Amino acid sequence: MTTIAKPFARPHPQEHEDPREHLMHDPLPRGQMNAMVMESMHATNWTFWAVTGGLVLIVLFALGYEWYVLIMQGQGTAGVTRPDYWGVFLVNTVFWIGISHAGTFISAILRVMKVESRRPFTRAAELMTTFGLVQAGLSIFMHLGRVWLVYWMFPIPNERRIWPDFHSPLMWVLMAITTYLLCSTMYLFLPLIPDVAMARDRTEGGWLKTFYRVLAIGFRGTEGEWKNLTTAMNIFAFAIIPVMFSVHTIVSWDFAMASRPGWSSTVFGPYFVIGALHSGMAAVAIVLFLLRSTMKHYKYFIRPEHFNTIGMLMLLVSMAWAYFYFNDYLVPWYGGDVWDKLVQEYTEEGPLWYLWYTMLICNIAVPWLLLWNKKWRQSPWLLASAGLLINVGMWLERYIIIPVGVTINRMPFTWRQYYPRIEIPMTVGTFALFLLLYMLASRLIPLIPVWEVQEGQEAHMIRKIGKAEISTLSDME
Amino acid sequence: MSEAITLLAMFEDIEPASEGVEKLQQLGLSDDDMNVISGIPVKHTILGRPAAITYVSRIGLFGALMGMTLGIFFIYGIPHLYPLLVGGQPIFPVPMGFIITFEMTMLGLMGFSFIGMFVDSGFPSYTPKEYTPEISDGKVALLFTCPASEQEKFIDALKDAGAETVAPVEARHL
Numbered sequence: 001m002t003t004i005a006k007p008f009a010r011p012h013p014q015e016h017e018d019p020r021e022h023l024m025h026d027p028l029p030r031g032q033m034n035a036m037v038m039e040s041m042h043a044t045n046w047t048f049w050a051v052t053g054g055l056v057l058i059v060l061f062a063l064g065y066e067w068y069v070l071i072m073q074g075q076g077t078a079g080v081t082r083p084d085y086w087g088v089f090l091v092n093t094v095f096w097i098g099i100s101h102a103g104t105f106i107s108a109i110l111r112v113m114k115v116e117s118r119r120p121f122t123r124a125a126e127l128m129t130t131f132g133l134v135q136a137g138l139s140i141f142m143h144l145g146r147v148w149l150v151y152w153m154f155p156i157p158n159e160r161r162i163w164p165d166f167h168s169p170l171m172w173v174l175m176a177i178t179t180y181l182l183c184s185t186m187y188l189f190l191p192l193i194p195d196v197a198m199a200r201d202r203t204e205g206g207w208l209k210t211f212y213r214v215l216a217i218g219f220r221g222t223e224g225e226w227k228n229l230t231t232a233m234n235i236f237a238f239a240i241i242p243v244m245f246s247v248h249t250i251v252s253w254d255f256a257m258a259s260r261p262g263w264s265s266t267v268f269g270p271y272f273v274i275g276a277l278h279s280g281m282a283a284v285a286i287v288l289f290l291l292r293s294t295m296k297h298y299k300y301f302i303r304p305e306h307f308n309t310i311g312m313l314m315l316l317v318s319m320a321w322a323y324f325y326f327n328d329y330l331v332p333w334y335g336g337d338v339w340d341k342l343v344q345e346y347t348e349e350g351p352l353w354y355l356w357y358t359m360l361i362c363n364i365a366v367p368w369l370l371l372w373n374k375k376w377r378q379s380p381w382l383l384a385s386a387g388l389l390i391n392v393g394m395w396l397e398r399y400i401i402i403p404v405g406v407t408i409n410r411m412p413f414t415w416r417q418y419y420p421r422i423e424i425p426m427t428v429g430t431f432a433l434f435l436l437l438y439m440l441a442s443r444l445i446p447l448i449p450v451w452e453v454q455e456g457q458e459a460h461m462i463r464k465i466g467k468a469e470i471s472t473l474s475d476m477e
Numbered sequence: 478m479s480e481a482i483t484l485l486a487m488f489e490d491i492e493p494a495s496e497g498v499e500k501l502q503q504l505g506l507s508d509d510d511m512n513v514i515s516g517i518p519v520k521h522t523i524l525g526r527p528a529a530i531t532y533v534s535r536i537g538l539f540g541a542l543m544g545m546t547l548g549i550f551f552i553y554g555i556p557h558l559y560p561l562l563v564g565g566q567p568i569f570p571v572p573m574g575f576i577i578t579f580e581m582t583m584l585g586l587m588g589f590s591f592i593g594m595f596v597d598s599g600f601p602s603y604t605p606k607e608y609t610p611e612i613s614d615g616k617v618a619l620l621f622t623c624p625a626s627e628q629e630k631f632i633d634a635l636k637d638a639g640a641e642t643v644a645p646v647e648a649r650h651l
Contacts, residue, residue: 030516030615155551163559166552167566172576179584186591194516194613200651201610217595218602218651221612222620225598226518227529232594235537236587243583250576454615455517458491476520 019471022305023453024116024460033453036297037195037446038202043296044443055436062429067142070422075145079421083414084403088423089143091398092430094272095279096136097177097251098394102280103129104184104244108237116473117309119456120301123195123449124291125284126188131437132283133181135430142426169253176250180243187236190229193219195446211444248276255401261339262332262405271324278321278363279394281314282387287438289384291447301448304378311377314386318367325363343408351417352404355396362393482625485607485646486635487616491515493639494617495524500634501621511621516613536593537586544585548578605648620646 019025028036070077080087106125110118141147153174155164164171197219200212219225252272255263265271285307292302332340347356366389376382403418420427441447459476462469488494494513501511508527513519521528552574560568595601612618619640623631632643 030613034614155555163555163561165561165563166555166577167561167563167570167573172573172580175577175580179580182584183587186587190591190594197651198516198613201613213603213651214601216651217600218604218606219598219600220606220608220651221514221516222512223514223519223521223524223526224512224529224531226515227531228533228594228598230518231531231533232537232590235534235590239583239587239590243580243587246576246579246583451517458517476523 019462019469021303022471023120023301023303024456025462025471026300027454027457028300030450030454033448033450034198034202036300037448037450038199040296040298040448041199041443041446048294048439052436052439055432055439058432059429059436062425063138063433066422066425066429070142070426071145071147077422079419079423081416083409083411083416084406084418086143086406087403087418088399088420088427089139091395091402092139092427093136093143094251094398094402095395096132096139096430096434097248098132098276098279098398099283100129100132100136100180100184100280101244101248101273101276102284103127103132103188104240105277105280106284107187108240108244111233111237112241115309116456116460117306119452120448121284121288121306122452123188123192123445124287124447126184126191127438127441127447128280128283128287129184130181130188131434131441132280133177133184134437135434136177137181138433139430169250169257172250173254176243176247180240180247183236183240183243187233187240190233190236191449191452192445193217193229194221194451195449197221198450199446215445245273248273260406261337261408261410262343262401265328265331267324267327267331271321271328274317274320274324275394275397277317278314279391281310281317282390282394285310285314285383285387286391289380289387291442292380295442295447298448301453304380307380307383308374308377311371311383311386314383314390315367315371315377318364318371318390322364339408339410343405346408347400347404350404352400355400355404359393359396359400362389363397366390366393480625481622482628483607483620483622483646484628484631484643485609486619486621486640486643487609487611488619488640489616491519491523491617494619496638497619497635497640498525500638501619501631504623504631504634506621506623506631510623511619514608514612514618514620516615516617519617532597533590533593536596537590540589540592541582541586543589544581544583545578547585548581549574551581552577603650605650607646607648608651609646616641 078087078089103126106118107122111122141150144150153164153171166172193216196212197216200209200216203209203212219229249269249272252268256265256268258264288302288306288310292298329344333344347353366386370382370386371377403420407415407417409415455476459474461472461474463472464470486497488497494515498511498513502508502525513524513526553569556568562568607620609616609618619635621631628645635643
């Protein structure tokens with residue numbers, strides 16, 4: 001039997017795709033790309049400063065005044081009390097660590113796997129890692145209460161002659177987050193060096209020139225400098241991936257190591273890692289949409305093809321998340337342990353049942369309905385909307401695991417529903433600070449890694465094979 | 478070598494720059510006397526140059542060993558100083574030793590790779606250097622030192638290879 005090619009009634013959209021629409025096949029002279037990126041950094045209007053001013057006020061109120069109140073009046077100002085000692089501050093900690101995973105995933109994994117469409121948005125994602133970890137650190141400090149005693153956790157001798165206990169998962173988290181924060185900040189800085197050197201070359205005097213001169217550390221682009229830089233970047237790209245996995249696995253062990261119903265699960269490690277990627281990827285979609293909409297010339301650098309790449313990853317990760325969630329759900333459901341059953345019943349049928357259904361809709365139904373279609377994935381606002389809903393779902397997932405989960409324990413006389421109070425404005429404060437840092441960074445450092453874009457454009461070419469023009473990639477690295 | 482002069486040849490692209498490297502080699506200039514400066518990393522085989530030596534990996538490996546040692550000290554050394562019995566666990570726990578040791582090893586590896594990049598490249602350096610901002614705009618520069626008496630020969634050879642300009646260069650603040 002022979003196979004006969006029959007024409008479709010309508011041509012497939014991909015048949016009409018011009019390879020020149022892709023950033024890698026639409027090169028501009030490097031000088032022009034530099035000028036575009038520099039102009040995008042300096043072109044600000046009153047809206048930008050008004051939003052910045054608004055965010056500063058929110059941060060001052062939520063993270064300044066409200067935190068002062070929390071410290072002065074104690075943790076009772078928050079909604080945490082028996083049995084819900086772990087509330088929204090820890091929900092935010094886990095959420096922001098999750099957001100921070102996007103940078104490493106996008107930058108390191110896609111770099112290792114040589115996914116070319118990563119090039120224009122790696123830095124935007126890497127910044128999310130650093131700024132996300134700042135919010136995670138602040139959130140855990142809020143939870144600490146007497147935050148000035150945080151040094152008791154450090155392995156240094158102190159006047160009380162108490163050393164930290166490395167048996168505790170909380171110490172593992174401290175080590176893991178510290179490692180991740182330091183390494184991801186260094187990893188953000190390495191590929192930034194050639195771009196700040198470019199900014200140094202294009203800036204005439206003033207404090208900005210000094211700022212770029214200091215940050216560029218004397219980089220010129222000699223063979224030895226490039227060799228050292230790319231070697232270090234390769235080491236980081238490979239080494240930071242297992243660290244990324246370890247961080248959220250260890251965060252999950254903060255819960256799983258406790259023999260509480262609903263928490264003591266062997267699947268929590270990978271389930272948390274996938275959850276982190278789910279929220280992180282979705283956050284990258286939102287950030288790219290905002291950058292493309294608000295920054296001058298970014299429509300050249302960030303194109304529908306990049307949203308398509310992120311959309312595919314979001315769909316894949318949402319399927320993996322559903323798989324792990326089902327694993328985590330089924331075993332306690334089937335196992336018949338009375339306390340596990342009670343936690344599940346409280347989550348699904350208790351007073352907060354709507355959170356559980358919203359979480360499932362946002363984390364599974366939304367991506368599966370919206371992201372299977374390439375045309376929809378390429379729509380920036382649609383992808384950003386899906387990203388926003390996924391992040392709502394992922395925040396709710398952490399809320400269900402932490403304060404809702406701890407409500408049901410083995411001492412029914414302590415059951416009490418948790419209501420966040422001062423946590424709400426302080427949560428808003430972390431979001432405001434994240435946006436504020438991002439907005440300030442967008443005016444100070446090139447968010448597009450221009451040298452990486454040019455490197456990719458040099459390696460790509462269009463080749464005619466038969467009747468079609470095919471994109472080809474040379475191995476120039 | 479008689480009195481030496483440092484020249485900077487500017488090329489539009491990588492292709493003529495690699496031709497320029499070949500011309501300099503044919504004129505007897507050693508690889509140590511020339512350097513290619515570019516806005517993107519260019520593989521040494523594309524330029525026809527020997528591979529640049531880097532010690533970043535070795536420094537990183539040293540850091541990993543240091544980090545591992547520190548991690549082992551944290552998990553096994555600290556209980557010597559302050560023994561804590563927790564939940565029936567051993568004083569020197571092996572499984573959680575892996576966690577702390579892993580984190581410290583990776584921190585050492587990446588931290589020292591980062592430092593190694595600085596040390597091996599001589600960063601940070603704010604002294605005057607031979608450079609032109611056109612390089613970060615996509616031009617490729619060939620920086621070389623040759624006998625002053627023979628500079629015309631080198632300039633002509635590089636212009637033949639496609640150099641836009643070949644001129645003496647002085648170090649300046651970046």
